[in-house]
Amino acid sequence: MVGVIESVDVSDPTRIVIGLSSKRVAEIDLGQAIEVFGQGPGVGRLLMLGGDAGRQWYASLAILETAEVSGCYFLTGWAAFDEEDSIVFVFGDWQEVGVRIPKADGFAVPPGAVDSETGRYAQGEVGHDSGSFCVNDGGHVFAVP
Numbered sequence: 001m002v003g004v005i006e007s008v009d010v011s012d013p014t015r016i017v018i019g020l021s022s023k024r025v026a027e028i029d030l031g032q033a034i035e036v037f038g039q040g041p042g043v044g045r046l047l048m049l050g051g052d053a054g055r056q057w058y059a060s061l062a063i064l065e066t067a068e069v070s071g072c073y074f075l076t077g078w079a080a081f082d083e084e085d086s087i088v089f090v091f092g093d094w095q096e097v098g099v100r101i102p103k104a105d106g107f108a109v110p111p112g113a114v115d116s117e118t119g120r121y122a123q124g125e126v127g128h129d130s131g132s133f134c135v136n137d138g139g140h141v142f143a144v145p
Contacts (some may be wrong), residue, residue, distance in 0.1 A: 001026055001049040002139030005060070008041050018047055028058055036091045036099060037061070037075060046073040048139055052097055059099070061135055067145045072134035074145060075101070080121040080131020082114045087121070087141050089131060101135060104142035113144075 003020030010016055016028040018041050026049050028041070038060030041047055046061040061073035077089035077099075086100045087109075114121055121131040134143040 001047070002137075003047055004137055005041055005043055005045050005047050008043065016041055020047065029056060032056055033058055034097060035059070036089075036093075036097060037077070046135065046137060046139070048099075048101075048135075050099065052099075055097075057097055057099065064134065064145050067134055067143070069134060069143045069145075071136055072143060072145055073137070074132070075135050075141075076132040080133070081119045082109050082121055083119070087131065087133060101133075102140050104136060104138075104140035107140075107142050110144060 001024065003022045003024060005018055006021050007019035008016060014030055016030065018026040018028070020026060026047060033056040036057050036059050038045065041060045048059045048061065050057055059075065061075050064072045064074035075089065078092035079090040081088040086102045089099045089101060091097065109121065132145055133141045134145055136142045
């Protein structure tokens with residue numbers, strides 16, 4: 001599930017209930033879910049919510065104000081691997097969880113940015129790990145910040 005957060009209810013200490021701009025409601029089980037990226041759900045952030053092997057994961061992405069493109073919800077990982085139609089992110093604290101984010105139509109990783117042997121994205125920005133991308137409000141990678 002992907003959507004821009006409109007409301008956050010933390011009245012129950014065991015879960016977070018999130019209202020999205022699409023009028024869908026997401027629930028995060030705090031006892032089981034893994035927060036792979038972000039500072040916690042907040043109004044205006046992009047929520048990405050999924051599951052792997054029966055365990056829920058989520059990320060909350062903020063707009064990157066310094067990006068050269070508008071609508072850039074910033075996502076970075078410990079490692080990122082290029083695939084034909086997606087980028088697979090691996091996060092430092094949760095290296096056993098790989099999160100596959102689809103590419104937007106027309107997006108291609110810049111030439112020379114991917115190691116030809118491993119497929120690992122090697123941007124190496126100062127202050128970031130190895131993979132930093134812009135995600136649109138539909139949950140697709142569409143640019144490099």
